[in-house]
Amino acid sequence: MSSLGGIPARDGSTAVLDTAAFARVTKIALAAAGLSIPESKRTMVQSRLARRLKVTGIPTFDRYLDHVEGPDGAVELEQMVSALTTNVSHFFREDHHFTALREKVLPGLLERARRGGRIRIWSAGCSTGQEPYSIAMTLLEADNRIDTHDVKILASDIDLKVLAAAKAGQYDDRQMQAIPDALVARYFDRSRDADGERFSAKDRLRNLVSFRQLNLMAQWPMRGGFDAIFCRNVVIYFSEETQASLWPRFHSALTPEGWFFLGHSERIHDPGKIGFDTVGVTTYRRRAGTERNSTY
Ligand SMILES: C[S@@+](CC[C@H](N)C(=O)[O-])C[C@H]1O[C@@H](n2cnc3c(N)ncnc32)[C@H](O)[C@@H]1O
Known part of the structure; x- marks a missing residue:
């Protein structure tokens, strides 16, 4: 070329x-x-x-x-x-993380939410929305009334173009292939235009997600306290040094024992030093009792 x-x-x-x-x-x-x-x-x-x-x-x-x-x-x-930037994303990408979310992360969080507590999950580098909407579907499948509780998914990206697409929540047939039919029927409206079938995320799904522009290199304006952070297939494009500077910030943005998910070719080197335990494939937890080691 x-x-x-x-x-x-x-x-x-x-x-x-x-x-x-x-x-x-x-x-x-x-x-x-x-x-x-x-x-x-x-x-x-x-x-x-x-x-x-x-x-x-x-x-x-x-x-x-x-x-x-x-x-x-x-x-x-x-x-x-x-x-x-590379914006490729898929619904339920690396589905073992969604299994962990459903089976290990959510049971405790749901109990807390039913007692009036809050659930906060962050999709950092959400691209065109497949990741936060996959999280939202997993939450709703775990508890159909979860949206009556204090539950929010923050979905952020540096790129306004992909954020606009994520907010619009519209996908074509090919993008929907990884979603089981029953979930498509429950969470998407179907329509047809000149390009073929279109699927629009229903309000129930969209209402669980707040989208905002955020450059991970800049200050993070959120107060933190995320029960789980998904930052997958984002830091792979960063230098080792940049990656290393982000780990303490993510650690501090988590609740004690909060969960941290990375993409398949991303790893924290020496997680224990930062206060993470490795608990699965590219899956980490903030170690209980570790102090916040960054103010972002
Ligand atoms: C390959 S996509 C990953 C999407 C999704 N997390 C997944 O795994 O399918 C990477 C995203 O990271 C975003 N990104 C790249 N650099 C960033 C930065 N400095 N701050 C925030 N987002 C960034 C890109 O705009 C892109 O949408």
Whole structure:
């Protein structure tokens, strides 16, 4: 997909992301969103940012990056980060986590909620909403009246575009395949448009979830106290150093003995040092009695 000697790449662009411009992109992406982009992704980055050049009408990467780093660059910086992030998600992805949620996490929480306590779950890096809605379905399946209690799922992402899609809660047939038919019938309205069948999350599901933009690299405005945090397939795009800086923050955002779920290729190295116990595959719990070790 690269452009050689002015021959247009497959995306139609002739602009070349040379070594210096690529280095600038990686520096900006790291500072803005914690993203660590290896050299092997240069062609992909060129292709994705070529689309931004086209939209903004800026002819070269150098001038584009000058704009992003300039005084009026904030809006385009968001677009740039959005272009560089990977947003793939599925319903009930890594379903062993939902089994753990149903069988191990929820029984105690439900009892507490029925006695008037609260349940707070955070989907950090929620992309287009499949993860928080899968959590919401698991909650409603565990207790059909759970939405009469003080229960909230916070779903956050850095990318406003995916958050808008998550809020809209509309999916096509292909995206719905991992959801059992009975759950589709209970939690989604079906309709048909020119592109085929559409499935819209019902209000019951949507009302359990609050969406907000949040960059994990920035201060976290929430007061914490999450019973479970799902941060899956997000930190894989961060440097080791950035990952290490996040673990104490997640630890502190959990309730004592709160649960922490990571994606399949993500791990906390030396969890005990931060105050986590490993309790399953990519599944951790804040160790009872450990102090908060960060104020976010
Ligand atoms: C691959 S998706 C994961 C979605 C979902 N958690 C799952 O496992 O299916 C990664 C998400 O992380 C978000 N992300 C990347 N960097 C972020 C940051 N610094 N702060 C918050 N979200 C970020 C991206 O916008 C993207 O939507």
